[in-house]
Amino acid sequence: MTDNRRRVVSVLVENESSVLSRVSGLFAGRGYNIETLTVAPVPNTNRSRITIVTKGSERILEQITKQLHKLIPVHKVVEHDEMVEKEMVLAKFPIEENLADIQALCGAYNGGIVNVGVNMLIAMVADEPCRVKHFIEASARYNPIEIVRGGVVAIER
Amino acid sequence: MNYFLDYIQLLLLKRKYLAFLDKITNLTKNSKTIGAEFMKMNGARMVCEALIAEGVKTVFGYPGGAIMNVYDEIYKQDGFEHILNRHEQASVHAADGYARATGEVGVAMVTSGPGFTNAVTGLATAYMDSIPMVVVSGQVPLSLIGTDGFQEIDAIGISRPCTKHNFLVRELSELPRIMKEAFHIARTGRPGPVLVDVPKDITAEIGEFVYPSEVNIPSYKPTTKGNKRQIEKAVDAILKSKKPLLYIGGGVVLSNATDLVRKLADMGGIPAVETLMARGVMGASNPLLQGMLGMHGNYASNMAMSETDLVISLGARFDDRVTGKLSEFAKYADIIHVDIDAANIGKLVDVDYPIVGDVKLVLEKMIVGLEGKINADKYSDWREVLNRYDTLHPQTFTDSDSVIKPQWAIERIGELLGEQAIITSDVGQHQMWTAQHYPFDRPRQWINSGGLGTMGFGFPSAIGAKRGCPEKTVINITGDGSILMNVQELVTASEYKIPVINVILNNNFLGMVRQWQTFFYEARYAETDLSYQPNFKLLAEACGGIGYDVTTKAEFDDALKDAIEKDRVAFINVAVNRFENVLPMVPAGGALYNMILDDKPKEK
Numbered sequence: 001m002t003d004n005r006r007r008v009v010s011v012l013v014e015n016e017s018s019v020l021s022r023v024s025g026l027f028a029g030r031g032y033n034i035e036t037l038t039v040a041p042v043p044n045t046n047r048s049r050i051t052i053v054t055k056g057s058e059r060i061l062e063q064i065t066k067q068l069h070k071l072i073p074v075h076k077v078v079e080h081d082e083m084v085e086k087e088m089v090l091a092k093f094p095i096e097e098n099l100a101d102i103q104a105l106c107g108a109y110n111g112g113i114v115n116v117g118v119n120m121l122i123a124m125v126a127d128e129p130c131r132v133k134h135f136i137e138a139s140a141r142y143n144p145i146e147i148v149r150g151g152v153v154a155i156e157r
Numbered sequence: 158m159n160y161f162l163d164y165i166q167l168l169l170l171k172r173k174y175l176a177f178l179d180k181i182t183n184l185t186k187n188s189k190t191i192g193a194e195f196m197k198m199n200g201a202r203m204v205c206e207a208l209i210a211e212g213v214k215t216v217f218g219y220p221g222g223a224i225m226n227v228y229d230e231i232y233k234q235d236g237f238e239h240i241l242n243r244h245e246q247a248s249v250h251a252a253d254g255y256a257r258a259t260g261e262v263g264v265a266m267v268t269s270g271p272g273f274t275n276a277v278t279g280l281a282t283a284y285m286d287s288i289p290m291v292v293v294s295g296q297v298p299l300s301l302i303g304t305d306g307f308q309e310i311d312a313i314g315i316s317r318p319c320t321k322h323n324f325l326v327r328e329l330s331e332l333p334r335i336m337k338e339a340f341h342i343a344r345t346g347r348p349g350p351v352l353v354d355v356p357k358d359i360t361a362e363i364g365e366f367v368y369p370s371e372v373n374i375p376s377y378k379p380t381t382k383g384n385k386r387q388i389e390k391a392v393d394a395i396l397k398s399k400k401p402l403l404y405i406g407g408g409v410v411l412s413n414a415t416d417l418v419r420k421l422a423d424m425g426g427i428p429a430v431e432t433l434m435a436r437g438v439m440g441a442s443n444p445l446l447q448g449m450l451g452m453h454g455n456y457a458s459n460m461a462m463s464e465t466d467l468v469i470s471l472g473a474r475f476d477d478r479v480t481g482k483l484s485e486f487a488k489y490a491d492i493i494h495v496d497i498d499a500a501n502i503g504k505l506v507d508v509d510y511p512i513v514g515d516v517k518l519v520l521e522k523m524i525v526g527l528e529g530k531i532n533a534d535k536y537s538d539w540r541e542v543l544n545r546y547d548t549l550h551p552q553t554f555t556d557s558d559s560v561i562k563p564q565w566a567i568e569r570i571g572e573l574l575g576e577q578a579i580i581t582s583d584v585g586q587h588q589m590w591t592a593q594h595y596p597f598d599r600p601r602q603w604i605n606s607g608g609l610g611t612m613g614f615g616f617p618s619a620i621g622a623k624r625g626c627p628e629k630t631v632i633n634i635t636g637d638g639s640i641l642m643n644v645q646e647l648v649t650a651s652e653y654k655i656p657v658i659n660v661i662l663n664n665n666f667l668g669m670v671r672q673w674q675t676f677f678y679e680a681r682y683a684e685t686d687l688s689y690q691p692n693f694k695l696l697a698e699a700c701g702g703i704g705y706d707v708t709t710k711a712e713f714d715d716a717l718k719d720a721i722e723k724d725r726v727a728f729i730n731v732a733v734n735r736f737e738n739v740l741p742m743v744p745a746g747g748a749l750y751n752m753i754l755d756d757k758p759k760e761k
Contacts, residue, residue: 014376017325018313029318059503066500072322072342075376 003057006035008083008154009064011050014073015041022071023050032056032064036087036151047075053129053152082157088126088150089136095119097142105142109135120145196367200329201226201360202234204293207336209236210368213264215255215624216240217248221268222308223295226360228266240624240653243645245272247617249279249292250643254618256288257604258579259625260413262343263288268295270308273354274315278611280350281319285608286434287411289348291339298358299327312354321349326356329364341372346379347498348411379497383514383522391469391493391510392526398467398491400539401427404450407434407607408472408496410600414517418471419443421524426533428543430458432473434607437597447543448552451479452743453589456550456752457543459743462487463750464542470494472516475505476608485748495519550741550754552593563587563662563733564594566713570632570660571596573717578630579622581605583615583639586668589739591634613642619657620650630658630721637663637687640728644696650726651701658720658727661693664735672738676753697728704728 013019020039027034035053042049054064061079068077093102095118102123106112109132111125125135129152136147198206204227208216217240220228231239242248245267252263263283267276273294283290297306313325322342324335332355339351395401409418415438422429422445429439430450439446448455450462462468468490473479480486483505493510494502502511512519554564567590570578580595581604582588588605597603604622606614619633640661650657667685674682694704703725705716713731720727741752 017327018317021314022317025317063500063504070498070500072374072377 004055005057006053006055007061007079008085008152009052009054009061009068010078010083010154010156011052011068011074012042012076012078013048013050013071014075015046015048016073019048019073020050022073023052023068026067026071027052027054027064030063030067032060036149038151038153051152051154078156080156083154084157085129085152085154086126087129087132087152088124089132090114090148090150091123091125091136091139091144092120092146093123093139093142093144095121097121102139102142105135105138111135196365197363198366199226199230199361199363200326200332200355201230203329203332203364203366204336204355204360205230205234205236206366207333207368208264209234211262211336211340213237213262216264216266217242217251217255217621218266219243219245219248219268219272221270221272221295223269223297223357224266224272224293224355224360225268225295226357227293227295227355239266240620240649242617242620242649244643245275246278246613247620247643247646247649249276249290250282250611250614250617251621251624252290252292253279253283253288253614254581254604254621255625256283256290256621257618258601258622258629260601261289261625262340263290263621264293265290266293268308269297269312270310272308273310273312277315277319278609278613280316280352282606282609282611282614283350284319284321286407286606287348288350289343290350291343292350292352294352294354295360296325296354296356299356300358302356312352316352319350320352321347323352323354325354326359329359329362332359333366333368337369338372338374341374342377346377346381347408380499380513381497381515381518383495383512383519385522387510387512388519388522389526391512392523394467394491394493394510395425395427395469395527396530399536400465401425401467401469401536402461402465402490403427403429404432404462404468404470404473405429405435405438406432406471406473408474408516409435409438410472412472412497412516413600414471414515414520415600417517417520417524421520421527424524424527424533425531426536426540427469428461428536428540430454430461432476432479432607433592433605435473435600436592436595436603437600440598441596442598445540447547449592450749451476452481452745453593453739453741454743454749455547455552455593456741456754457547459741459749459752460546461543463748465490468492470496471520472496474498474501477505480505481743481747481749481751485750554594554737557734560734561708561710561713561731563664563731563737564590565710566660566662566731566733567591567594567634568596569710569713570634570717573714574630574632576602578602578632579604579619579626581615581619581622581631581633583633583635583642584610584612584669585636585639586664586672586737586739587634587636587639587662589669590662593739595634612639615639616643616646616657616659617649619659620646620655623655623657631656633657633659635659635661636668637661637665637690637693638667640693641691647697647700647702647726647728654725656724656726658717658729660717660729661731662733663690663693663730664733664737665690666735668737669739672742675736675738676742677744693728693730697726702726702728705730707731
């Protein structure tokens with residue numbers, strides 16, 4: 001039971017009101033943890049995809065999957081290791097920082113500078129969640145003003 | 158000039174509008190004679206028509222501002238009766254009792270805001286025990302939702318964790334489909350309560366009513382059949398086992414699988430234990446039945462569970478009040494777990510033979526698989542062991558001539574009424590004693606709040622049960638604590654002449670909590686002494702019922718017989734031994750085989 005692994009659960013739901021609260025409420029009510037949650041409609045359908053990163057043992061994960069499946073508007077719950085994951089992050093740096101360095105750093109993590117203003121610049125990176133974490137660590141030396149993570153999206157292989 | 162034209166136009170519009178109104182009133186008046194494809198009516202009437210189409214005969218409820226349109230239509234129709242409880246909580250419990258007694262979907266109706274919040278305990282009670290129920294609640298008009306309107310509360314948000322599903326009706330055109338789906342969801346799969354929240358403007362709006370004949374919810378397809386391979390494996394496991402044990406839960410009652418369970422037990426001579434929710438499935442006189450297991454289970458049942466080598470779990474969910482310490486529970490056994498709810502399987506204990514499906518359908522196949530391969534002698538040694546356990550510590554109590562023992566009163570009701578009665582209860586000592594001592598012979602004879610443990614459930618659910626089964630005598634066995642929660646239902650029962658008999662086992666204590674205080678809190682009786690009481694006899698009489706004060710066994714018999722004869726709602730206030738404990742008892746978190754068996758009185 002000490003197997004407290006990070007897991008990605010992908011939930012295909014009917015795109016109706018309060019479906020997100022049903023899903024997030026289930027996590028809160030049963031004491032499951034949510035690390036990130038993203039949701040958006042699936043193109044050309046009446047469905048939405050909710051991607052949740054959670055932590056828990058095998059038994060907890062099994063419960064999460066089964067309890068999610070019990071919700072009436074839930075079509076499908078996918079939870080396995082064969083998922084390609086990406087996460088996006090936006091970071092705001094002071095304009096005084098070295099632009100070339102930041103550009104190079106973003107380049108290493110599949111991103112770049114996307115907006116520059118009078119006092120700041122905004123960089124964007126989209127990569128695997130663990131690499132996003134590395135990017136954030138590396139960016140610390142350029143004194144980021146603000147960092148916004150997008151949460152994980154995942155797709156089955 | 159322009160103004161003049163506008164005025165003319167307005168007049169014309171007004172005339173058109175009036176003509177339209179006329180047409181609609183005529184339509185609603187005559188719609189019973191018009192074909193179903195051309196039924197125009199308001200949303201309120203749609204709610205009523207849906208209930209009638211679902212075969213609902215009785216609705217329990219309480220009106221209020223946001224639900225008034227529906228009540229106006231209830232007034233006009235004669236397809237179902239409405240029972241006015243005196244509290245919304247009681248309405249929902251009554252619908253629940255009706256559902257448990259009849260097996261049909263119970264229906265309750267409440268208004269928005271406080272009407273709904275009062276109903277929440279009822280929803281949660283039904284949810285925990287998987288009772289099929291539809292509750293219709295009024296809501297403020299759509300335009301006011303989110304503005305903190307008068308009597309507005311987020312009913313969908315609040316009821317989400319205590320309903321199987323809930324709906325907010327956002328458009329009139331959805332209403333018929335939502336009603337249809339609500340009933341479908343409530344009664345299929347693992348049953349449960351469904352809330353339909355209807356804003357007031359929707360019930361006023363007029364539209365075409367076509368009640369769907371079928372339900373299609375692509376994301377909701379409960380598994381009922383049970384995997385064939387898994388069932389075969391389970392059959393092999395039964396044949397290989399030496400000490401199998403049927404662990405019967407409330408799911409058997411819900412699935413109406415009693416006959417099959419009895420058949421399975423009989424064909425193999427397999428001993429059985431019942432949970433609190435399954436009392437009556439095996440029948441009290443069945444020699445294979447060991448009794449109830451769990452915290453207040455009898456010795457033989459708890460020992461059977463501790464020593465069995467194969468648990469055959471049928472519609473049970475390994476509740477903590479059943480298992481005690483999980484690591485010691487059925488330690489030597491493989492587990493077959495049949496449940497319609499996949500989430501119950503493997504939730505608390507590891508299962509060797511998981512079977513997701515309706516107990517009834519699974520048992521049909523299981524019995525076919527066992528036929529000819531099993532005989533009633535196979536487990537006679539095992540049964541002998543259990544019989545010895547039962548002789549060692551039978552489920553008894555020490556009777557007294559000076560004071561009525563609560564257990565005696567319950568057994569006495571059993572002797573006098575037996576199978577003829579439906580027994581409801583509240584929550585506490587009296588509930589456990591009833592489960593232990595009443596000779597339940599059939600499913601749906603025993604109605605109690607098992608999962609949530611709701612005090613105040615007994616009386617209103619008895620009202621519902623009596624309305625659903627008028628030919629039965631309905632007795633609510635209750636305590637002096639519980640009966641005061643929903644005591645207002647005396648008025649309901651009197652008004653509608655619903656002759657429910659409440660037997661109050663009165664020990665002037667909040668008995669179960671007092672028992673824990675005796676055992677585990679060094680007899681510090683914090684706020685459990687209920688010596689200050691109403692005069693129950695006069696209270697019943699003040700509300701149009703009959704009351705009896707009983708202190709001797711003879712008086713008890715007389716009161717019960719008189720109450721049954723008088724056929725009116727009654728309170729039988731029975732003075733019972735104050736410090737009686739429910740035994741055996743497994744202390745919370747302890748292993749099932751470590752039972753407190755003897756009573757060391759701590760009276761002062």
